[in-house]
Amino acid sequence: MPDRSAPLSIPPGGEHRYTVALRCGMPALERLLVQQLAPFGIQHDPASATLLLVDAPFGFALLTLETLEHSYRYVIVATENPCPEYWEDLDAFQPTILLAGCNLEQPIAEAIARVATGDRYRMTPQQTTPLTASERAVLRLVARGWTNKQIARCLGVTEKRVANTLTGVYEKLRLHSRVALALYYWGRQDVLDDILRPAPSQACPWSAGESSRCDGNKLSCAGGD
Known part of the structure; x- marks a missing residue:
């Protein structure tokens, strides 16, 4: 593994x-x-023989790797997507260096300098995926809006097998809809949090200066005269 603790020197005079x-x-x-x-x-x-692939918006790097025609000697992928399953799908394309996390400017510069010396490494947060490879495949296709029938045809399995696998994905990720899975996979944690956040309790319809009493199923206000 390379020593990434050493600071990257900046050349004088803008030398490239x-x-x-x-x-x-x-x-x-x-x-x-x-x-x-x-x-x-x-x-x-x-x-250049070195490709720096910056994953913005989230999903751009994965789509590019899937459709990449030009052959590069080195491929560096950098993403701030927080989804560990997404990292694994990027890593499946065997980039020379995979970077995941926030504030990647310095790590990107270091990766470019070190890839030329033959270094290969992956720098991602400690978080790991609880999903198996088959569960990750189903998650990825669900995130793309595919139906169970389409997924079954793509993976060469039955729809029942897809449904059972999807149940396991829901349970392990503690999510309960295809929309939530898509938001999770594509790194939209901000939107996902809004969906999962409990609805605020409604304010009391009567003013603080009024008292109330419950009479059966009817609510009446006893304030005033």
């Missing part, structure tokens, strides 16, 4: 030591990353 073919699904962010990496001696070059 490394080149990468930077790909990102958000053009504005891509331009910003090019500017942020320049002080580290890293220059964007579409013809």
Whole structure:
């Protein structure tokens, strides 16, 4: 494993030591990353043998890896998607370096410098997936909006097998709908939290200065005259 504790030196005078073919699904962010990496001696070059794949928006890196036609010598994938199953699906494509987490600017610069020396590594949070490989496959396809019938045809199993596997996914992830699974897989924890958050209790319909009494199924206010 490489020693990632050593700080990455910044070359003087804007000297470019490394080149990468930077790909990102958000053009504005891509331009910003090019500017942020320049002080580290890293220059964007579409013809570079090193691909830096920045997963923005979430899902861009996975889709790119699935449809990648050009052969790169090195592939660095960086994602802030918090879903560990998503990390495993990215890692299945065997990138040279896989980075997951927040504040990845420095780790990306270090990865570019070290990949040229032959380093291969994965830097992800300690969180691991409780799902099996087959459960992860079902989760990935559900997240894409596929029906059980489509999933069964794709995986070469019965619909009943898919349904049983999906039940296990629900139980292990403690989620209860296909929408929740999709939000979880694509890293939309903010939206998922809103869905899972209990609805606030409704305020009392009468004012604080009034008393109330319950008469059978009828609610009456006894304030006033």
